[in-house]
Amino acid sequence: MNDLAAALQQPVDLDFELPDPEDEQIAESDFLQQLDVAWQVCDRFDLQTEIWRGRILRAIRDREKKGGDSRGTGFLKWLKEREISKTQAYSWIQLANSADTLLEEGKLDPGSVNNFSKRAFVETAKAPPEVQQMVSEAAQKGDRITRREVRQLSDEWTAMSSEFLPEPVKEKAADNSLPARYIAPLVKEMEKLPESHRRVLQRDIAANPDIDTLKQATTEARQLAKYLKSAAQVQALTEENVDIETALEEAQRIGCLSIAADLVNQASQMEQSIAKLYMTWKKISNLADRLYVDTGASTPNLRALLSCVEPLGGEVMELQLSGPREQTIRLQIQETS
Incomplete structure (x- = not known):
């Protein structure tokens, strides 16, 4: 504990000598190269920091699981005090898990972690074991590993295997x-x-x-x-036992696969929209009934609002569509047991 406190007293030296953007004597290529070197140092420092943040958060979360309440109140309080979102916290924990997995399995030497950019490290953790091995070997040789290199190696492995x-x-x-x-x-x-x-x-x-x-x-x-x-999600097809595979082969044969695929996708979206419309319709009807009970002569404006919106929860709904031609759409919902 004393060693950690002492380490915190030693600030990390990130005092770069950045080139003057107004100095026209510096060639554009040299200017960009100097900035790139500084950026890489920040990137490596950022990776190490976020791995340790993830380990810290994981320890707090696991402690809470063992001794706290089932809702993780203590963990959430800790995040709130430090203004950390749950999404950010779990991304750090995932990064720490990836780092520990790679290190424990011997696929990554601790000293080569600094050769990775943060995104490359995350990409490596998601890659197949064979790709992880190739990336690790490149990092141990001192190569700079970015997400582009990891994806390239992953693509090459996929193509060959x-x-x-x-x-x-x-x-x-x-x-x-x-x-x-x-x-x-x-x-x-x-x-x-x-x-x-x-x-x-x-x-x-x-x-x-x-x-x-x-x-x-x-x-x-x-x-x-x-x-x-x-x-597989379209009820109209599953209820009629349509031979999906054969229909697909026929669409391929006559060259209209894209049209058939789009038609089925639109049908799926339509059914989902109908289900969502029905649930919203029911909710409007229930809310209108509740509001009607609470309104009266003393709330004329609220009653006017209710009278305008209430028809959307009735048996027949109307909607004016604006455009080159104004159209009125009428929808009727009938419930059957």
Whole structure:
């Protein structure tokens, strides 16, 4: 405890000699380089600080779990006194957990932490173990690790290791004739698809392993995934036992996949909107009834407000739509048991 108190008495020296922005004798490249060096020092210092903030907050939270009330009142009070939001607190705790996991598993040397930017560190913690190992080795060699380097390594690993990619694509990824940044998004979308639909995409990109085909396949895979996700949420389809898979294959065959995907997505949104409308309609009706009981001759303006809004909770609702042509929309809700 005494050592910690003593350490706090020693201020961290962050007294940079920043270049004068008005000095025209300094070349633009030199000016930016000097600022970049200072920024990197701040970034490393910030990372170490936030890791320790996360460890401190985690200790407070865990102590509260063991000895406090079940609502974590003490932890929330501690945050409030220091003007820390719950979102910020848990982001720091997540960062501390990531740091401890990487260090405990031996994937990161404590001395190389300063070679990371904060975002790169978080990105590394979320990456596959193989990518973590590659990033750690680069950091231990003294390389500066930013989020861009981590994502690049992650994309390269995805391109080389994914079982969803045909060999012609992997071969081109290996010799860098197909950049990994075009391959990784395709793999992520293909992971969401059933095997039957993956096979169609695999056949297309194996026949033409180029960037344009990869982009097209990525778009198509995204539409397929969107279609399947939305279709599972549409009651009108599930109640009638529509063969979603076959309908999807037919849409692919005649070249209208994007239209079919958008139609199903809009149907899903419509059903959700209807459900939300119904709950809001019920709430307006209940609130209007309660307010009517409390109003009278002494509250004429409140009664006027109620008389205007109350019809929105009735059986028939009207709404004027403004635009080139004014239109009146009437909606009727009928409840059935």
